[in-house]
Amino acid sequence: MRFDSLLDSVGGTPLVGLPKLSPSGDVRLWAKLEDHNPTGSIKDRAALRMLLDAEKDGRLRPGNTILEPTSGNTGISLAMAAKLRGYRMVCVMPENTSEERRQILRMWGAEIISSPAAGGSNEAVRVAKQVAEDHPDWVMLYQYGNPSNALAHYDGTAREILDDLPSVTHFVAGLGTTGTLMGAGRFFREHKPDVKIVAAEPRYGELVYGLRNLDEGFVPELYDATLIDARFSVGPRDAVRRVRELLDNEGIFAGISTGAILHAALGQAAKCVREGETADIAFVVADGGWKYLSTGAYEGTIDEAEDRLDGQLWA
Amino acid sequence: MAIELRVPTILRTYTGGAKAVNGDGATLAEFIDNVNGAHPGLKERIVEGEPEELRRFVNVYVNDEDVRFTGGLKTGIKDGDVVVVLPAVAGG
Numbered sequence: 404m405r406f407d408s409l410l411d412s413v414g415g416t417p418l419v420g421l422p423k424l425s426p427s428g429d430v431r432l433w434a435k436l437e438d439h440n441p442t443g444s445i446k447d448r449a450a451l452r453m454l455l456d457a458e459k460d461g462r463l464r465p466g467n468t469i470l471e472p473t474s475g476n477t478g479i480s481l482a483m484a485a486k487l488r489g490y491r492m493v494c495v496m497p498e499n500t501s502e503e504r505r506q507i508l509r510m511w512g513a514e515i516i517s518s519p520a521a522g523g524s525n526e527a528v529r530v531a532k533q534v535a536e537d538h539p540d541w542v543m544l545y546q547y548g549n550p551s552n553a554l555a556h557y558d559g560t561a562r563e564i565l566d567d568l569p570s571v572t573h574f575v576a577g578l579g580t581t582g583t584l585m586g587a588g589r590f591f592r593e594h595k596p597d598v599k600i601v602a603a604e605p606r607y608g609e610l611v612y613g614l615r616n617l618d619e620g621f622v623p624e625l626y627d628a629t630l631i632d633a634r635f636s637v638g639p640r641d642a643v644r645r646v647r648e649l650l651d652n653e654g655i656f657a658g659i660s661t662g663a664i665l666h667a668a669l670g671q672a673a674k675c676v677r678e679g680e681t682a683d684i685a686f687v688v689a690d691g692g693w694k695y696l697s698t699g700a701y702e703g704t705i706d707e708a709e710d711r712l713d714g715q716l717w718a
Numbered sequence: 719m720a721i722e723l724r725v726p727t728i729l730r731t732y733t734g735g736a737k738a739v740n741g742d743g744a745t746l747a748e749f750i751d752n753v754n755g756a757h758p759g760l761k762e763r764i765v766e767g768e769p770e771e772l773r774r775f776v777n778v779y780v781n782d783e784d785v786r787f788t789g790g791l792k793t794g795i796k797d798g799d800v801v802v803v804l805p806a807v808a809g810g
Contacts, residue, residue, distance in 0.1 A: 609726070612805050628787075633783065
């Protein structure tokens with residue numbers, strides 16, 4: 404495959420079968436390898452689409468500064484795209500994210516403003532909104548509320564899966580900004596409405612949920628519950644166990660959030676087997692494991708890995 | 719056996735600091751009423767309005783599945799189930 408530039412190569416990722424983890428010939432699992440994108444994560448799709456759409460509608464002009472709250476991957480993707488398109492990039496990121504993510508962001512030229520660990524990404528969003536008020540000339544693409552984020556998956560991720568796997572019955576992805584699930588959900592509702600949309604949501608340690616009032620929670624503006632059919636909360640123990648199974652059985656080295664997604668996909672697969680259904684379950688491998696090596700998720704016992712992940716934003 | 723409620727940090731003032739408390743009920747609504755009997759005030763932090771529904775920024779999971787997709791407060795529960803209450807947080 405040949406492309407005019409790195410940015411032109413975003414998307415078009417492989418969909419690979421999982422012959423060992425699929426429970427039977429009738430219930431099959433398929434992994435959409437989003438780590439094959441230029442910066443190694445699914446966020447390249449959303450970042451590029453948000454940036455190009457903002458250029459098109461004139462919100463973003465040469466020399467502008469882009470600001471974004473991110474737990475890592477979106478910032479990395481935006482930093483890469485910003486560098487190639489000539490923008491300055493500022494990320495607001497919770498301090499309890501892995502060191503690799505910070506190094507990679509700096510490598511692509513991004514500046515980092517740290518937000519407090521307690522409260523996780525909610526705090527990063529709050530801080531970024533404050534910074535945006537102080538710098539009205541900066542452009543916040545705001546992945547949590549930007550329709551271009553979901554459109555990237557409507558036109559890309561979901562369409563590619565349906566093209567490669569017309570028999571798809573389930574789509575399973577992680578729930579963060581909700582962009583992947585909203586875009587893919589809308590695509591399948593319109594093009595193959597019997598496809599079930601399943602969300603896997605990471606469940607962090609207590610620190611991440613903060614100590615403030617319950618009414619200060621955060622639901623991304625993009626989120627529309629009618630576009631998904633089931634939503635599972637997956638803790639670090641199951642995520643680590645599954646991410647190791649994926650490596651041991653299928654040779655795929657994925658990030659920890661993918662373990663959570665696989666956990667939901669395998670749960671769905673087991674349910675299909677129990678009910679005697681035929682199923683082709685496509686799930687998202689959101690990124691590779693490289694950025695999470697320092698979290699200790701891939702070494703020692705599951706108990707040790709679980710302890711090490713407590714308090715970290717591992718997805 | 720009983721049904722276990724995992725209490726988020728911010729609601730532990732209602733449970734004397736306990737991270738988990740037990741209760742009974744055939745539905746989530748009954749279970750929350752039952753737990754509220756022993757820990758008054760807990761319910762109104764989770765549920766609001768008439769008819770009652772979950773508060774906007776509160777997520778409730780029975781055995782890790784979000785109850786908003788399984789019948790909400792009418793979700794059936796049984797002995798041995800685990801109910802988790804969490805504030806909604808962002809990802810990305």
